[in-house]
Amino acid sequence: MNKFVLITVTLGLAFSQAPAQSAYDSEIKSRLIALEQLVRVQALPSGDFNTLNAALADEFVLVTLEGRSQSKRALLADLQSVDALHYVVQDMIVRVHGDTAIVTGRFQMSGVQRGKPFARQGRFVDTCINSDGRWLIIASVSTPAS
Amino acid sequence: MRLALIAVSILWVAAWAQESSDPGTAAAIRALEKQWTVGQARNDNRALDMIFDNALVYVEYGRLVSKGDYLARIKAQPTILDQIRTEAMTVRTFGSTAIVVGTYTESHVDGGTRTLQQWRFVDTWVYKQKGWVLVAAAAAPVAQ
Numbered sequence: 023m024n025k026f027v028l029i030t031v032t033l034g035l036a037f038s039q040a041p042a043q044s045a046y047d048s049e050i051k052s053r054l055i056a057l058e059q060l061v062r063v064q065a066l067p068s069g070d071f072n073t074l075n076a077a078l079a080d081e082f083v084l085v086t087l088e089g090r091s092q093s094k095r096a097l098l099a100d101l102q103s104v105d106a107l108h109y110v111v112q113d114m115i116v117r118v119h120g121d122t123a124i125v126t127g128r129f130q131m132s133g134v135q136r137g138k139p140f141a142r143q144g145r146f147v148d149t150c151i152n153s154d155g156r157w158l159i160i161a162s163v164s165t166p167a168s
Numbered sequence: 169m170r171l172a173l174i175a176v177s178i179l180w181v182a183a184w185a186q187e188s189s190d191p192g193t194a195a196a197i198r199a200l201e202k203q204w205t206v207g208q209a210r211n212d213n214r215a216l217d218m219i220f221d222n223a224l225v226y227v228e229y230g231r232l233v234s235k236g237d238y239l240a241r242i243k244a245q246p247t248i249l250d251q252i253r254t255e256a257m258t259v260r261t262f263g264s265t266a267i268v269v270g271t272y273t274e275s276h277v278d279g280g281t282r283t284l285q286q287w288r289f290v291d292t293w294v295y296k297q298k299g300w301v302l303v304a305a306a307a308a309p310v311a312q
Contacts (some may be wrong), residue, residue, distance in 0.1 A: 081260060083269055089288040089310030091269060115232075117223045117303065119294045122265045124225045124304040126232060145227055147306040149292045151262050160260075161267045163290040163306040168230035 050157075051116040054125050054150055057157055058111060062129065067107040071098060078159050079151070085163040087144050107133035111146075121152040128167055143167060194259040197266050197293055200300055205254055205272075213239050220302050221294070227306035251275060255286075264295040271310065286310040 057077060065073040075098070082094040092100065114127035125148045132141040149161040200219055207215035216239060224235040233241075257270025268291040276283050289307035293300045 079262075081262075083260075083267070083290070085269065085288050085290050085306075085308050087308055089286070089308040091288060115225070117225055119221070119223070119296070119303055121263070122292070122294050122303070124292060126225050126227070126304075126306075145230055145232065145306075147225060147227055147290070147304055149265070149267060149290070149304060151265055160262060160265070161269070161290050161292065163227075163308060165227055165306055165308045166230045 047118045050118050050123060054116050054123055054157060055114050057150070057159070058114060058125055058127070058148065061159065062109050062111050066101070067109050067133075069101060069104070071101075074098060074101075079153070081160060082158075083161050087142055087164045087166060103136050105134040105137070107131060123150045123152075123157070124148070125150060129164070190261055193261050193266060196300060197259045197261075197268060198257065200293065200302070201254065201257065201268060201270075201291065204302070205252055208242055209251060211242055211245065213243050216242060218298075219300075221296070224302060225304040225306075266293040266295075266300065267291070268293070272307075 060073060061077050064070065065077070078094050078097075080094060082097075084092040084094075084097050086092060108131065110130045111127050112129075114125060117124045126146065128143070128145050130141075130143040133139070143166075144164050145167040146162060146164050148159050150157050150159050203215060204219060206212070207219075217235075220235050220238075222235060224238070226233050226235070226238050228238065252272055252274050254272045255270065257268050260267045260269075269289070271286055271288050273284055273286045276285075286309070287307040288310050289305065291302060292304040294303045
């Protein structure tokens, strides 16, 4: 009988916590999609280095579509040579693992760099961590989408 | 009070820096990366199932595939021991998260001709109840 009561209470607690966890994850997902929109659709095209500096961890590493590895500093320096950029993201999916989250989606970008027009598209996978309540992107990989 | 806060901040920064180069964690992650390569080459789905998180985000040749899809493909493919050769990799840890950046070369034999393609990858591992599990993996082909 006692065992039955214990199982019932344990299951009850588990189910009562599930909606709260779901709501928490849902809030995190919304925040991370907003972060990606801010970084990719607004800060990159407008050259907003303050926003990029705040959103990317100092240890940030990027693997580009061409398979090159870039640090945060190298990426920000590279962006200085971009004259114009238009960036679109779609089909974003977020997976939350406690204080770590994975965001993936498709992107299309076009613009002008060092006087030459370019257009690329692909899929990105970003890793984000919660650092004292603030989500930071610590790694990003872009790969040609099939 | 201010001094205490500064001291705490310094300790926190020191802890963070230590974690970033924790040799034990780095060795564990490198071992798991090797298990993954060996498991894939040997079609060892049981081993792969243990190291992949159920919510794995895996981008394979530009296509987003689930853990189930990936394991099904591994199970169906012929056993090939020299298909993937992992090269340099660096492991960075951020608390319970580890990022691995590295390169591997994939070889294909098509019509008697062997072709090689180098890829640069980013793998993300998270420490959960059972230990470190892979939660995301993607790679970009290195331009020749």
